[in-house]
Amino acid sequence: MEKGLVSVDRWTEGSQAYFLTHLHSDHTQGLSSTWSRAPIFCSRITAKLFPFKFPDFNLSLLRVVDVGFWYSLSLVFPSSASRTTVEFMPIHAHHCPGAVMFLFRGDFGWMLYTGDFRWEANSERAQLGRTTLLNALKGHRLDVLHLDNTYCNPSYDFPPRSVAAQQVVDIIVSHPEHDIIIGIDTLGKEELLLRISRLLKTKIWVWPERLQTMHLLGFHHIFTTKTTLTRIRAVPRYSFSIDTLEELNKKCPTIGIMPSGVPWLMKPSDGADNLFGSLLTSHYKKRQGSTSGRLQNGKFKDNIKPVDGRHRYIYSVPYSDHSCYAELQEFIELVQPISMKGIVSSSCCYVDPVYYFGRLCGGSKPLERLSDKQEKEDGSERVVAPEMKSCLVSAKSTNTDRKRKTGKGGSTGIHALRRVRRGAKIIQNDFSADSLES
């Protein structure tokens, strides 16, 4: 896609439309409460959490879009000044609350930006996501796949979250006299905590800001900030350390659990416990052959160790909100991209996904572009009303909208286009809620 049209999780480049996949900080760098460049498209949950992360943000700039619906933008190619229609669909990313992928189509072909995502192909919700994606693609291959390559290495071989969550529960149950601390981020791992709470019939302590987030997500009676009500505490990841646990154990027997796709690492200081060498070492039996048989009779068939203990007080459990290597492969085989790029470039372990999966790209089958279809079918392939949905959040207008109406007008982004023609309109059509998903 030509630069200057659309930006996803990038906030420093000039574009006509901006998209936010989710609210983790590494996807919002450059975004601030004073943002005024153009509207931002995001999911409903992300919009709900947005003011908490960006107080005083002009919320009229948020455009809520719903998963499984096509939306349409009228933009202008910067190189030719010719008008083009960019259509997009949000799809569940199963990463953290509110996280979505964005599928784009237009004169540039088909493009998918996964953001961070977990593709547990055997879970019920992932099956739904798979159906949504395949229905949207309608047999087209992707021209470009922007892939969450966080764990794009065969060494990253971890089980579904349901399996890892049970491991966490088992650890807690096997330490009935201990206090428990679990390292989490400011968003994510809610399902793990809910499962612990449900199975062990206990509340879980979180820090005050995290409690507000939990309440925004609708979890009102499960979490608490009173330490006297529970022995299980979810603590900020940055405060999870050996020093912390050593100190806690001077007062009360305490273990720490770190749920992550990367084994929790100690600093390489004394040599004996130097774990840095294990960073790319699988802790599970290497999968043989096809990855399609990960589950057998509902059970994870690999001979995994139940828990990888790394320190006398610390358990590292492979509970990940990112896809493991095998899941990435399954996903790429499903969407058959012509080309592919990794979205994570700053990691010290960055691996270009083409290195491992380049053989799955390209292929001999010519891509049936949208524009080809339009020629063949005389426009009938264009997005039709039943699939469309307005992404205008409310009747509130943005500052630039107001300027436009008074004839003063903003000069950047899609609103400038509105001045010139009918608008970078988000094409509004009638639609029925059950038009696409089934």
Ligand SMILES: [Zn+2]
């Ligand atoms: Zn994330």
